[in-house]
Amino acid sequence: MANTEHSFEEIVNHLVTSGFVYPGSDIYGGLANSWDYGPLGTLLKNHVKDLWLRHFVREIEYNVQIDPAIIMNPKVWEATGHVANFHDPLVDCKYCHSRYRADDLVKSQCPDLDVDGMDQKALNETVQSGKIVCPKCGKNQFTDIRQFQMMFKTFIGVTEEKSSTVYLRPETAQGIFVNFKNVLRTTRRKLPVGICDIGKAFRNEITPGNFTFRTREFEQMEIEFFFRPGEDEKWFAFYKENCKAFVERLGLRDDHVRYRDHEKEELAFYSSATTDIEYLFPTIGWGELMGIACRGDYDLGRHMARSGQDLTYLDPETHEKYLPHVVEPSFGLDRLMLALLMDSYDVETLNEGKDSRVVMHLAPELAPYTVAVMPLSNHLIEPAAELFKKIHPYFDAIFDTTGSIGKRYRREDAIGTPLCVTFDFDSQNDGMVTVRERDSMKQERVAITDLVEYIRHFLDSRRA
Ligand code: GAP
Numbered sequence: 001m002a003n004t005e006h007s008f009e010e011i012v013n014h015l016v017t018s019g020f021v022y023p024g025s026d027i028y029g030g031l032a033n034s035w036d037y038g039p040l041g042t043l044l045k046n047h048v049k050d051l052w053l054r055h056f057v058r059e060i061e062y063n064v065q066i067d068p069a070i071i072m073n074p075k076v077w078e079a080t081g082h083v084a085n086f087h088d089p090l091v092d093c094k095y096c097h098s099r100y101r102a103d104d105l106v107k108s109q110c111p112d113l114d115v116d117g118m119d120q121k122a123l124n125e126t127v128q129s130g131k132i133v134c135p136k137c138g139k140n141q142f143t144d145i146r147q148f149q150m151m152f153k154t155f156i157g158v159t160e161e162k163s164s165t166v167y168l169r170p171e172t173a174q175g176i177f178v179n180f181k182n183v184l185r186t187t188r189r190k191l192p193v194g195i196c197d198i199g200k201a202f203r204n205e206i207t208p209g210n211f212t213f214r215t216r217e218f219e220q221m222e223i224e225f226f227f228r229p230g231e232d233e234k235w236f237a238f239y240k241e242n243c244k245a246f247v248e249r250l251g252l253r254d255d256h257v258r259y260r261d262h263e264k265e266e267l268a269f270y271s272s273a274t275t276d277i278e279y280l281f282p283t284i285g286w287g288e289l290m291g292i293a294c295r296g297d298y299d300l301g302r303h304m305a306r307s308g309q310d311l312t313y314l315d316p317e318t319h320e321k322y323l324p325h326v327v328e329p330s331f332g333l334d335r336l337m338l339a340l341l342m343d344s345y346d347v348e349t350l351n352e353g354k355d356s357r358v359v360m361h362l363a364p365e366l367a368p369y370t371v372a373v374m375p376l377s378n379h380l381i382e383p384a385a386e387l388f389k390k391i392h393p394y395f396d397a398i399f400d401t402t403g404s405i406g407k408r409y410r411r412e413d414a415i416g417t418p419l420c421v422t423f424d425f426d427s428q429n430d431g432m433v434t435v436r437e438r439d440s441m442k443q444e445r446v447a448i449t450d451l452v453e454y455i456r457h458f459l460d461s462r463r464a
Contacts, residue, residue: 008283011345012211014358018415020044020341020368021212033208033215040415041337043368043396045219048250048336049198051366052221055246056196056329063194063223064187068175070200071166076174077151079306080299086170087147088206089120091127093134094141100134101206102127102145109133117265120145150203152216168202173328175199176224177299180324181311191313191324192227192235198333210284212334219333224299226324228315232294235327236273239292243329247277247289249464250336251363252343256280270298279339289339290331297323340366344416360416361439364462367416370395371455374408376424384423387433387448391421394452395459413438418462419455421446 015021020041024034037045057065077083089102106126107115113126124145126132133140150170157164169175176195183195198221208214227235240259247257262274274293278286300323304311312321344360364370373391375384381401388399398417400408405422412420422434432445435454446454 006282006345006347008210008281008342011282011342014345014414015041015211015341020415033205034217035212035215040368044337044340044362044366045333047366047368048333048340049221051249052198052246052331053196055249056194056221056223056242060194060242062189062192062225063196064183064189065196065198066176066179066183067199068172068179068197070169070202071154071156072169072174072178074166075306076178076303077167077170079302080174081302082151082167082170083149086150088150089123089145090148090206091142091145093137093139094143095139096134096137098134098136099206102142104207105132105135108135114265120147148204148206150205152202152204169200170203171201171330172197172199172220172222173224173330174299176222177303180224180226180300181309184313190316192225192231194223194225196221196223210281210287212338213281213284213287215334218335221331221333223329225327225329226300226313227327229297229322229325232272232296232325232327236292236294239327239329240275243277243290243292243331249363250340250366251464252279252339256339256343258286268293270296272296279335279343281339281342287335288332289335290329292327292329295326295328297325299326300324357410357413359413359438362416362418363464364418364459367418368396369398369412369415369417370459371397371419371421372400372408372412372417373397373421374400374405374423376405376422380423380425380427383428387421387423387451390448391451391455395455409436409441419458421451 018040019038022036022038023030024036025031053065057063090099091102091105092099102123103115106113106123109132115123127142127145130140152168153165154168155164156166176197179195184193199219200217201220202217205214205216208216225235225239244259256279258278260276260278267274272294274291276288276291279289281287300311304323312323314321340362344362346359346361347356348359349356371391373384373388375381385399388397391397400411409420418438420436422436424434427433431448433448433451434443435446436443
């Protein structure tokens, strides 16, 4: 795997032109920082989700998956403190009207200041001190900080009245907490129990950007793991190990991944420990992929107080009644995908510098298509199509008939297809096809009757 020698922009350009990602609402001129996944991006996304589900749901005996609603009773967000506190500090340049997050602005220009430890007054004084300049126009005059609510509001019902205001969820986690009792009751499980969810979350970010790294609509893969108070360290360590193993399974380069424990001052008041997994993106540097947080009984406690429902757990063995504690591993799916795409992109020189190819060295089980089937000549389209029909019920496969075989190989390399199968004139007589592997570019003849098994074995042998 490669990558530090290619810029963020170069790789984004490849992802957009090859169809992993499209600009959102493209035919209307787009919508700022909105992106749609094309067929390639969607397949990759499905494969990352499948791996996450296998790793965290199927292979961890304590865990189950649910799929809660995006729009929840607004009392949920009052209980969690999101209505009161899910704000970003916003300032505008008085000259060019560019808008910034005040904390990001100060952090980028005064790296020695402890910005996370500042209250709003101190942050505002720093912004107004004259030392901070607008990155766009260079002037140093800003409006006072205003708090900007990051939850998207919408309305249910036919009138836009206050009584029917609801929010698009800013995290999937709360759909899990409000279902804690339902899951325990209906699954008859005992603690520890992990409840997992994959779904969309929405945040009205002041400064979205860096392609799909920070958007207003994104997907999260979250787990709330409930256990007996006092076992916090044990389960935190368990999930740190498991998240690390998951990142290794994805195949990201070791030296592009780091684990960052939060300092005491950085921790939310209810959290006893938090670790972030970060990835070294080209050009933009280290960025957070996910966080693992010890959240104690904060969320269940808030929901119990606000809803009036008893969310305590009665231990069937010890007969103790307690409010479970929680460890939360929270992955951003879009950021994971972006890291995978950045990490796997490479431009290789071939034939002693006479030729080159763009290649995505994605792990074979994650690549959008596992296999491309190609007829060598237009005269062979029919039997090759028959072969394709045999393959694609088992694997994500593509039938590619246009251009020379060399061009088709390059096209498949550029989207990460690990195997290309060519049906040639001999295939009709000897029942064999040529299988070409993406990374080594080695070719071998394989019997058509063995092909499904061959591909299965190839995938299994490359799984981490
Ligand atoms: N329930 C905890 C929670 O939501 P978070 O750190 O705010 O924690 C978790 O979000 C993950 O979601 C982040 O590590 C990141 O990968 C992803 N994420 C958060 N905001 C995002 C955004 N605006 N665009 C894309 N991904 C985002």
